[in-house]
Amino acid sequence: MEYCNTSYLVLIFILSLSIVNIFGNISLGKKQVKISVLIPAYNSANTIVEALESIKNQTYQNWEIILINDSSRDKTEEILRRYLGNTKLPLKYIKQTHHNYFQAIRHGLKYAHGEIIFVLDADKILFNQNVFYRAVSTILGEKCDGMFIGIRAMYQRLKDGKFHLVRPYYRNEVSLIKTALGLGKNIYTNYAFWRREVFETSVYENYLINGMPAWYNAQNNLGLRVANGNFVGLKYRVSKKVNLVDNPLKQTNSKTLFELSTNLRTLHHIVSRIKVPAYSTQAALYNLINRLHIASLYPSIFKQGQTSLREITPLVTKNIKNSELNNIYLNTIVDFSNNFDPQKTAKISIPKGTKIYWGTEIEEFSKKLSKNTLDQFYYDFMKIIGQGTTIYEIKKDDQKKLEQVLEFFTIRDYVKIISN
Template sequence: MNNPLVSIVVPCYNQGQYLDEALQSILEQTYENWECIIVNDGSPDNTEEEAKKWILKDTRFKYVYSKNKGVSHARNLGIAIAKGELILPLDADDKIGQNYIKKGSELFQENPSLKLVYCLAMKFGDENGEWNLPVFSLENLSKDNLIFCSALYKKTDWYFIGGYDEQMKSGLEDWEFWISLLKNGGEVVQIKEVEFYYRIKKSSRQTDLTNDNRKSLFEYMSIKHADFFVKQLGTFKHLDSVIKSTKSEFKNKLQSKKFVIDLFCTTFFHFSIFGLYKKNK
């Protein structure tokens, strides 16, 4: 893999107002061998109008329209027509740092067996600051998603695992994709610099995800990747045993006068110190 073409796939549904910022961050990349496929997922806003401006600005930008079928379908559609060896998904309301593709592609050139490259991230928009994610491990991945959607991987790996699961229209499709990609092994490298910017909004697919939908998605993933979750977390019997043991231990502690007194004193001390701090501030 020498100076590989990187295909950036940008699905867009009702995010036309943010699209300029996302595409500008691609145009400013220090790595020049890229193409960007903008996928209009049947958006009723001005996505098409905004996208066509960029096609005229730089021929590396491409545009495709689809009826609204969800982000998994939009990504799969863009990746299917992508010509790059490496894929980088980017949501239309997020941004990437100008050296992200350069650093990521270099890592793949140095290590052809690499499966995934991501980086440090910052939040912006309604919330600002560093996005602190757990350190990557398969065990941590089994507990929650800890890699944002904008990570680099090979198109051949996307093809091998069958792409993004289009059944997961409500959300969590990124988490499921990373499990499919990594559960059987493969090296993951995190670039220790901020090269991804995640927009926080009051309303998003994540914030709008209902408890019922989330429960349904968890059940679906538990069945689809039962082998992975059992390997990382243990069987349901083991988990039940751990829960019972933890409850029993805590119950015994609560029955211990010393434990209760110590807990009360520690809590009272912390509140007292906090009260003095607020008073003297």
């Protein structure tokens, strides 16, 4: 009887400790696993201190901060130096001169030493003091690639807004199909804690280079092994209430060129290896159900095969003709889908010194396009793509460059490269 009582007390103590760790303010001290927090900051003078304070107050204390000043033009650096003069933090400060969010993260990663990587935008704060503890516990316990966290909106005067937990994630084809039916829009989130080895490979290539959802691996057309955190990890600011469930079928002039291009890239990768019958009908029905917050009930219909781009690309881009997004780049992708010819061949030569663009560099490409200052190669190449060319012959030394160019134009999986 005494043994049972002791066991009962031990069980109660363990349960109590778990509850305190989740909801309380318990100091956990140093742990073996380090978290590297990458903070890209652009004109963040009004928010950076609060973001740093939310890290400093974490109960889990084995972390480092790599803060990248992404060409800020306000007093971000002045305020940061003043703050660090009074507060000692394990922080590495880096400056870059070319403003690009993804480039800032890639640059900061070079200085990270942690086994877990987390990107914290400078205008967001950790939800409470136990976010790091719960993240480490989940990733180590689940033995997963990463862990999603929920977010909570903060409206005027930092009042707590609506909870926005990430929808349950499943690593299967259904998640891919629903992403495709949402016209390539990310149905989950990019806010997650990642194992370093995964962040430096799949997340780096697919998200930081090509702009697709961080959880998606285009190489095998499958999601990563990501755990559902099932707790709120971030607060973010908005100037007014926003609809957190976006409808991808609304007019595209509310989107950016980056969103459209990355949505197309994600969509094209997915449907290149999955056949979605009656795509336009399914997409319309799915997005209607999604707006009613019952997307989990949608019975996705698909099979092995490939979906014709003629069925999907014009649907995504149908409103660009009379919008500010109308440009040669997007029109080239649409023309390729309409003129797709499985027999059409072209010999390609990439001149030395030609800038090879990544998906996350679409804004730089677009600016040069509007100023007519791109390398001549791109003007010639867009004509070739627009003709529906699907077979490309190139010297073996330039094959990798051509693969990235075709990835940039979102059609890599729909063409064949012959190197010699």
